Amino acid sequence: MATLYGRVSSGNIVQQVSRIRCCHGSTSVTRNSSRSLHQSNKKISNLIRNGRLREARAMFDSMRHRDTVTWNSMISGYVHRREIAQARKLFDQMPQRDIVSWNLIVSGYFSCRGSRFVDEGRELFDLMPQRDCVSWNTVISGYAKNGRMDQALKLFNAMPERNVVSSNAVITGFLLNGDVDAAVDFFKAMPERDSASFSALVAGLVRNGKLDIAAGILRECEIEDEGMDLVHACNTLMAGYGQRGQVEEARRLFDEIPDNRVVGDEDKRRFRRNVVSWNSMMMCYVKVGDIVSARELFDGMVEHDTCSWNTMISGYVQISNMDEASKLFREMPSPDVLSWNLIISGFTQNGNLNLAKDFFERMPYKNLISWNTMIAGYEKNENYKGAIGLFSQMQLEGERPDKHTLSSVISVCTGLVDLYLGKQIHQLVIKSVLPDSPIDNSLITMYSRCGAIADACNVFNEIKLYKDVITWNAMIGGYASHGFAAEALEIFKLMKRLKIHPTYITFISILSACAHAGLVEEGRAQFKSMINDYGIEPRVEHVASLVDILGRQGELQEAMDLINTMPFKPDKAVWGALLGACRMHNNVELAIVAAEALIKLEPESSAPYVLLYNMYANLGQWDDAENVRVLMEEKNIKKQTGYSWVDS
DNA sequence: GTAGGGTTAG
Numbered sequence: 225m226a227t228l229y230g231r232v233s234s235g236n237i238v239q240q241v242s243r244i245r246c247c248h249g250s251t252s253v254t255r256n257s258s259r260s261l262h263q264s265n266k267k268i269s270n271l272i273r274n275g276r277l278r279e280a281r282a283m284f285d286s287m288r289h290r291d292t293v294t295w296n297s298m299i300s301g302y303v304h305r306r307e308i309a310q311a312r313k314l315f316d317q318m319p320q321r322d323i324v325s326w327n328l329i330v331s332g333y334f335s336c337r338g339s340r341f342v343d344e345g346r347e348l349f350d351l352m353p354q355r356d357c358v359s360w361n362t363v364i365s366g367y368a369k370n371g372r373m374d375q376a377l378k379l380f381n382a383m384p385e386r387n388v389v390s391s392n393a394v395i396t397g398f399l400l401n402g403d404v405d406a407a408v409d410f411f412k413a414m415p416e417r418d419s420a421s422f423s424a425l426v427a428g429l430v431r432n433g434k435l436d437i438a439a440g441i442l443r444e445c446e447i448e449d450e451g452m453d454l455v456h457a458c459n460t461l462m463a464g465y466g467q468r469g470q471v472e473e474a475r476r477l478f479d480e481i482p483d484n485r486v487v488g489d490e491d492k493r494r495f496r497r498n499v500v501s502w503n504s505m506m507m508c509y510v511k512v513g514d515i516v517s518a519r520e521l522f523d524g525m526v527e528h529d530t531c532s533w534n535t536m537i538s539g540y541v542q543i544s545n546m547d548e549a550s551k552l553f554r555e556m557p558s559p560d561v562l563s564w565n566l567i568i569s570g571f572t573q574n575g576n577l578n579l580a581k582d583f584f585e586r587m588p589y590k591n592l593i594s595w596n597t598m599i600a601g602y603e604k605n606e607n608y609k610g611a612i613g614l615f616s617q618m619q620l621e622g623e624r625p626d627k628h629t630l631s632s633v634i635s636v637c638t639g640l641v642d643l644y645l646g647k648q649i650h651q652l653v654i655k656s657v658l659p660d661s662p663i664d665n666s667l668i669t670m671y672s673r674c675g676a677i678a679d680a681c682n683v684f685n686e687i688k689l690y691k692d693v694i695t696w697n698a699m700i701g702g703y704a705s706h707g708f709a710a711e712a713l714e715i716f717k718l719m720k721r722l723k724i725h726p727t728y729i730t731f732i733s734i735l736s737a738c739a740h741a742g743l744v745e746e747g748r749a750q751f752k753s754m755i756n757d758y759g760i761e762p763r764v765e766h767v768a769s770l771v772d773i774l775g776r777q778g779e780l781q782e783a784m785d786l787i788n789t790m791p792f793k794p795d796k797a798v799w800g801a802l803l804g805a806c807r808m809h810n811n812v813e814l815a816i817v818a819a820e821a822l823i824k825l826e827p828e829s830s831a832p833y834v835l836l837y838n839m840y841a842n843l844g845q846w847d848d849a850e851n852v853r854v855l856m857e858e859k860n861i862k863k864q865t866g867y868s869w870v871d872s
Numbered sequence: 873g874t875a876g877g878g879t880t881a882g
Contacts, residue, residue, distance in 0.1 A: 396877080426878085
């Protein structure tokens with residue numbers, strides 16, 4: 225049965241909207257209960273602010289009296305979490321909607337990505353019984369953020385009363401679309417600016433890489449807009465310099481902002497450095513690894529906020545100075561989740577899983593990043609069992625894995641060569657994550673490492689989003705390692721046709737494919753093409769394959785010359801390839817050279833001895849063969865499994 | 873309880 229005010233979700237929406245009244249709370253409650261209602265509302269909004277939406281909802285459900293503010297608070301909680309369906313449900317259920325309720329639900333739709341939601345939000349805006357400035361600005365900024373500048377501008381021009389907020393949203397919109405000139409022109413023509421206008425402009429310019437334009441405007445306006453608080457804008461520009469490693473530029477700007485530690489107002493400009501200025505400058509130093517300068521700033525600050533401590537800690541974590549990092553962690557007054565996460569990731573980077581786990585278990589509150597850090601830590605340190613254990617524990621505790629979690633767990637499957645588990649995780653990926661190239665890439669690697677080249681191929685073919693170099697490398701590498709040289713070369717051709725630039729890793733796979741398939745001329749040609757067409761410097765891995773290729777063809781001298789002339793030290797793969805070729809072509813002379821080199825690199829390995837022994841035996845030189853065996857015994861080298869004295 | 877801008881992170 226329809227209530228007095230109707231339900232917006234069903235029936236003729238326009239008729240129902242006309243019945244909706246705007247009220248401000250209930251008037252029929254006593255003074256006492258209205259006071260407690262006010263208290264409850266406050267509690268709910270506090271819970272929501274602290275991200276405890278579930279508890280807020282439980283409280284909401286248990287309340288006997290609710291007013292419009294109660295409903296609105298709850299809706300805002302869902303809007304914040306982008307749970308638009310839940311928000312809409314409440315909106316439809318609430319007995320009385322005021323203009324805030326409408327603004328909330330419209331903003332909810334616009335902050336969900338996707339044109340379906342944007343259009344729905346607009347539809348609701350058109351249905352609103354009345355609109356205020358906030359309503360208009362919500363929609364303008366909503367359109368701007370979703371790349372629909374034409375509609376944003378249409379509304380901007382149509383709105384009855386503009387304010388600075390509307391204009392600031394337009395600036396942000398232009399810059400999100402990369403329209404730098406339009407943004408600057410619009411900004412200069414604005415009848416009124418506030419500090420947020422500057423922040424929006426500078427932030428957008430920095431995002432578009434126009435740091436010089438931003439610096440110029442700040443300089444110009446310092447005079448023009450005297451008294452304006454430009455510290456936010458300066459901080460943003462500083463951070464922009466830092467992101468690009470331009471520490472000197474950042475420092476110059478930092479030094480230009482009047483020092484907040486100086487007492488007495490010598491400077492005419494009102495704004496001063498704030499904590500964020502110090503933090504940003506510190507971050508610049510941390511980014512380039514200048515920990516000494518960062519620490520100097522840290523010690524010179526008048527007040528530290530949590531971010532200052534965390535930035536400093538992350539600096540020490542970056543240079544693996546865990547003593548100093550944990551010292552700061554102990555000293556800081558109130559570590560937050562990020563501080564804990566930083567310490568944990570620091571310990572895992574240093575291979576200290578026990579300490580990391582220790583901290584992880586002592587955390588007062590974990591978030592998704594905590595779990596991801598710990599799982600990735602286990603994976604990187606090849607403690608696969610630990611990683612899997614945590615993965616199931618996190619799900620038991622109700623934390624939903626995201627793409628970072630799944631990517632770590634896929635790597636675990638790769639490390640364990642566990643196809644069964646890998647397929648399960650793949651199902652989970654399909655269910656829970658949007659298309660993502662890094663995930664697809666690691667799936668390809670996982671499948672091919674597990675020997676399931678057909679599955680790898682399926683993932684590769686079904687990629688809808690975008691195949692990057694890593695995708696191609698993974699697939700080519702998969703084919704190469706399974707001996708499918710023709711397929712590897714085929715998709716390599718396709719990749720080049722699509723103008724994807726190969727990397728040195730691509731050529732490692734290509735050359736090894738050629739070597740294993742005995743494609744001598746192809747291999748030579750690819751090696752040359754790598755250098756001449758793609759300007760990629762050969763590495764030792766490439767040379768190893770080329771030696772292999774040449775050796776198989778019997779060009780042992782050419783292979784030896786290549787080894788002698790290459791600009792880096794040959795490794796065991798290079799000598800191993802040569803030795804194998806010598807064995808194939810019965811060249812004892814070079815075999816001795818290769819074997820000796822291998823023995824020098826790996827004195828405890830039996831493989832070179834065994835190969836030499838077999839060669840002599842094959843040639844009937846039993847005395848020499850016996851010498852090798854005796855030598856092995858003298859050096860106490862045990863034959864490893866997998867090698868046979870009796871060659872086929 | 874609703875609209876625009878800034879620093880930290882796996």
